[in-house]
Structures are given as structure tokens and as C-alpha cells.
Amino acid sequence: MPEFDDVDRQLLRMLREDGRCTFSEMAPEVGLSVAAVKRRVDRLKDTGVIKGFTVQIDHTKLGWGIEAFVELSYTGTTPVGEIVRTCYTVPEVQAVFTIAGDPDALVHVRVRDIEHLQQVIDGLRRVGQVTGTKTLMVLGSWTRTA
Amino acid sequence: MPEFDDVDRQLLRMLREDGRCTFSEMAPEVGLSVAAVKRRVDRLKDTGVIKGFTVQIDHTKLGWGIEAFVELSYTGTTPVGEIVRTCYTVPEVQAVFTIAGDPDALVHVRVRDIEHLQQVIDGLRRVGQVTGTKTLMVLGSWTRTA
DNA sequence: GTTGAAATAGATTCTTC
DNA sequence: GAAGAATCTATTTCAAC
Numbered sequence: 001m002p003e004f005d006d007v008d009r010q011l012l013r014m015l016r017e018d019g020r021c022t023f024s025e026m027a028p029e030v031g032l033s034v035a036a037v038k039r040r041v042d043r044l045k046d047t048g049v050i051k052g053f054t055v056q057i058d059h060t061k062l063g064w065g066i067e068a069f070v071e072l073s074y075t076g077t078t079p080v081g082e083i084v085r086t087c088y089t090v091p092e093v094q095a096v097f098t099i100a101g102d103p104d105a106l107v108h109v110r111v112r113d114i115e116h117l118q119q120v121i122d123g124l125r126r127v128g129q130v131t132g133t134k135t136l137m138v139l140g141s142w143t144r145t146a
Numbered sequence: 147m148p149e150f151d152d153v154d155r156q157l158l159r160m161l162r163e164d165g166r167c168t169f170s171e172m173a174p175e176v177g178l179s180v181a182a183v184k185r186r187v188d189r190l191k192d193t194g195v196i197k198g199f200t201v202q203i204d205h206t207k208l209g210w211g212i213e214a215f216v217e218l219s220y221t222g223t224t225p226v227g228e229i230v231r232t233c234y235t236v237p238e239v240q241a242v243f244t245i246a247g248d249p250d251a252l253v254h255v256r257v258r259d260i261e262h263l264q265q266v267i268d269g270l271r272r273v274g275q276v277t278g279t280k281t282l283m284v285l286g287s288w289t290r291t292a
Numbered sequence: 293g294t295t296g297a298a299a300t301a302g303a304t305t306c307t308t309c
Numbered sequence: 310g311a312a313g314a315a316t317c318t319a320t321t322t323c324a325a326c
Contacts, residue, residue, distance in 0.1 A: 004208065012201065012203060015200070015201035016200055016201055016203070017198075017200070018198065018199060018200075019165045019166065019198070019199035019200040019201045020165065020166060020199045022301085022302060022303085023302075023303075024301080024302065024303090032311080033311065033312055033313085034302090034303085034312095035304085035305090035311080035312070035313085036310080036311060036312085038303075038304075039310095047207065048204050048207055049203060049204055049207045049208060050201055050202070050203060050204075051202040051203065051204050052163075052164065052165070052201075052202045053164060053165035053166045053199060053200070053201055053202065054161070054162055054163070054164075054165040054199070054200060054201075054202055054291070055158065055161035055162055055165045055196055055198075055199055055200075056196070056197040056198045056199065056200055057158060057162070057195060057196060057197065058194050058195055058196075058197050061193065061194055061195045062150065062195060067243075069243070069245075069252060080285065080286065084286070084288050087288075088288055088290070093290070094289070094290050095287060095288065095289040095290065096287065096288045097213075097215070097282075097284045097286070097287045098284070098285045098286045098287070099215075099282045099283060099284060099285060100282075100283040100284075100285050101282070101283065103282070106215060106282060106284075136243075136245045136246075136247070136249070136252060137245060137246040137247065138243045138244070138245060138246075138252075139226065139244045139245060139246050140226065140230070140243070140244045141241065141242065141243045141244070142230050142233075142234055142241065142242045143240070143241040144234070144239070144240050144241065145200070168318090168319060168320085169319080169320075169321095170318085170319065170320090178293085178294090179293085179294060179295070180319090180320085181294080181295085181321090181322090182293065182294075184320075184321075185293095
């Protein structure tokens with residue numbers, strides 16, 4: 001990453017708040033022309049700073065109201081790559097974080113109800129050499145800019 | 147949420163993979179007309195299923211290479227709303243999850259380096275009635291569809 | 293639910309400074 | 310680096326089915 005200035009930061013902030021924000025909307029905000037804004041956003045994509053765009057979904061509205069983090073501990077011989085692989089095949093898993101120390105992984109899951117959560121946790125325990133789990137039930141959440 | 151069918155699910159899946167996917171791109175995929183796709187996406191926005199759109203950023207490219215989860219425990223008298231409020235004023239905090247049981251909150255932070263992480267954790271400890279913290283350093287991560 | 297057409301707006305490219 | 314104009318593409322609305 002060579003130069004990266006306040007204008008770039010401003011553009012990223014605007015795109016974080018609205019990923020479909022147009023060049024014409026951003027241009028006056030940063031005091032540049034539409035063409036100049038396009039060149040900057042293109043450069044952010046080319047350099048990989050912008051990985052892509054996505055939609056923000058309210059999962060409770062879809063009936064997937066329960067969110068939890070599952071801490072997983074594995075036997076010492078389990079390679080990290082296998083931990084991730086055994087987790088992301090489970091459709092309820094939203095994200096997997098491999099961790100230094102204890103636990104070995106933190107898995108973010110989203111489920112319809114408690115019974116469903118129980119099934120998902122059982123599924124995670126079964127695959128691989130899991131030695132223990134601890135489930136953190138999410139009561140509420142706040143995410144930056146969402 | 148009244149009716150919500152496979153076409154809607156397909157549209158959400160496509161928008162998750164590319165939030166800037168156009169109606170004209172989605173229409174042939176789901177076998178509907180452009181106008182019909184627009185009506186469905188508009189309905190998903192109106193009903194709140196679609197909360198918004200955002201950009202996916204590679205923070206390592208911006209020099210914020212370290213990611214961690216901090217488990218926070220509070221005194222019994224601390225209201226949940228205050229926990230969230232004291233956390234999201236810290237700019238390094240990406241997300242706050244309030245938890246049922248122990249710990250009371252799980253905080254996702256993103257920092258430049260270890261020294262910076264130390265400062266952020268110290269900052270989180272200072273505000274509110276924090277009785278203990280445990281930090282999970284993220285070695286690697288996988289997120290659905292990202 | 294569909295099609296097609298028309299109007300608007302945004303993206304993109306090119307030439308200019 | 311930047312602006313402005315021309316072109317193309319997509320969105321949006323509408324009428325009719």
C-alpha cells in the first residue's frame with residue numbers, strides 16, 4: 001500500500017455506510033470530480049483494499065433469530081486448516097476464527113431456535129478431534145456502521 | 147415476514163456474493179424479468195430483510211493486521227446498554243456482542259500491532275465496572291461468502 | 293406474474309488542461 | 310493529478326397484457 005490519504009479513507013467510510021453509493025454522490029463530498037472518484041475506487045479495488053461488496057441482511061426477519069459463538073478446543077495434533085474446513089461445511093456457520101491459545105477456534109453460528117442450536121453444536125463436536133466446546137449465546141449486538 | 151420463497155433466497159445469495167449485482171444480471175439467473183426482480187428486491191428492502199449494502203475491506207492492506215476478540219466480565223450491577231455504549235466509542239471496536247452468562251460481552255477489535263492491542267484492552271478495562279478480560283488473538287479467519 | 297418502450301441517471305471512456 | 314463532454318449501460322416508471 002503506497003499512498004493512502006484522507007480522501008481514500010473518506011470514500012471507504014461512505015462505501016461502508018452505503019455500498020451502493022454512486023460516484024456522483026461521493027464526488028461533491030470529497031471535493032473531487034466523478035472521474036477522479038472512479039479512478040480512486042478502481043485503484044482501491046485493484047490494490048485489493050476493497051475485496052468486494054455485499055448486502056446486509058436482518059436474519060431475525062428471516063426467522064433465524066438466534067446467534068451464538070462456539071469456542072472449540074481440539075486435540076493438539078489437529079492442523080488449523082482442518083479446523084476451518086470442518087466448520088465451514090456447516091451451513092449455520094457464519095464465520096470461523098482460529099485462535100492462538102485456548103480455545104483453538106471461535107465459530108459464529110446463526111440458527112432458528114435453541115433446538116437447532118443444539119443440533120449445530122452436536123454437529124461441530126462430531127467432526128474432527130474436538131475435545132471441548134463452550135457456547136456463548138448472543139443476547140444483543142452492535143456492529144460498526146451497520 | 148409473509149411469503150418468502152426460493153427466488154428471494156437466490157436473490158439474497160447473489161447480493162451477498164456481490165452487493166452491486168445488477169437487476170439485469172440477476173434476472174436470467176432466477177428466470178424472471180428485470181422488472182420482477184426489482185420489485186422483489188424493493189420488497190426485501192421495504193420489509194427490512196435487506197438492511198443495506200456495504201463494502202468488504204481488506205484491513206491488512208491498510209496496516210490493521212491484527213484482529214482479536216476480547217471477553218469482558220462486568221460487575222453484576224452493570225446494565226447491558228452501558229456495556230455496549232462504553233465499547234463502541236472505542237474506534238478499534240468492530241462489533242460488540244452481549245452474552246448470556248460468562249463472559250458478559252464479546253468484543254471484536256482490529257488493531258495495527260500488539261502494542262496497539264494492549265492500549266485498546268487497557269482502554270476497555272478502564273471504562274465501566276469491568277471485573278476481568280480474556281483476549282482471544284485471531285490467527286486466521288473465514289467468513290461465509292466473503 | 294409478463295413484455296416493451298420511454299425517460300432518467302449513473303458508469304465509462306476520451307480528450308483536454 | 311484534474312475537468313468536461315460523449316457514449317453506453319442500467320435503473321426506473323409506465324402502460325398493456
